[in-house]
Amino acid sequence: MLNAIALNSLTRVSSTIQSMYRLRQNRIHKFRPKIEIQCEIGPYLLKTVSSSKELKMALRLRHEVFYGEMIGSQEGPGFDVDEYDFLCDHLIIVHKKTDALVGT
Numbered sequence: 001m002l003n004a005i006a007l008n009s010l011t012r013v014s015s016t017i018q019s020m021y022r023l024r025q026n027r028i029h030k031f032r033p034k035i036e037i038q039c040e041i042g043p044y045l046l047k048t049v050s051s052s053k054e055l056k057m058a059l060r061l062r063h064e065v066f067y068g069e070m071i072g073s074q075e076g077p078g079f080d081v082d083e084y085d086f087l088c089d090h091l092i093i094v095h096k097k098t099d100a101l102v103g104t
Contacts, residue, residue: 028052033089043097049090058090058104 033048040046049055056079063080093103 028055028086031055031086035089037089037091040096043095044102045094045096047092047094049092054092054101055085055090057101058092059085061101061104 029052031049031052033050036048036050038045038047049058059079059081063078066080090104092101094100095102
C-alpha cells in the first residue's frame, strides 16, 4: 500500500517536472502576444494573454478542466502544454472584481 502511494506521488512529481521543463524549453518567460485584444463585458474582461504569468495561469486552468473534468483525475502535469502554445495567442476571461481567471 505504501509503495503504491509512493509510486503515485513520484509519478505526479515527475509529470509536474516534465511539464515545467517543457515550459522553460519553450521560453515561456519570453512570451508576448501577437495581437492584443481587450473587451469588457459586464463583470468580465476578455483579453489576450499578455505575460508569462497570465499564460501559466491559462495553462494551469486548462489542465484543471481537461484532467479534472474531462478525464476525472488531477494526476497529470500541473500545466497542459503542447508545441503550439507558444506560437499562438491565448484568450482569457478575467472576473474584474476578483481578478480571477475564469475561462480560457
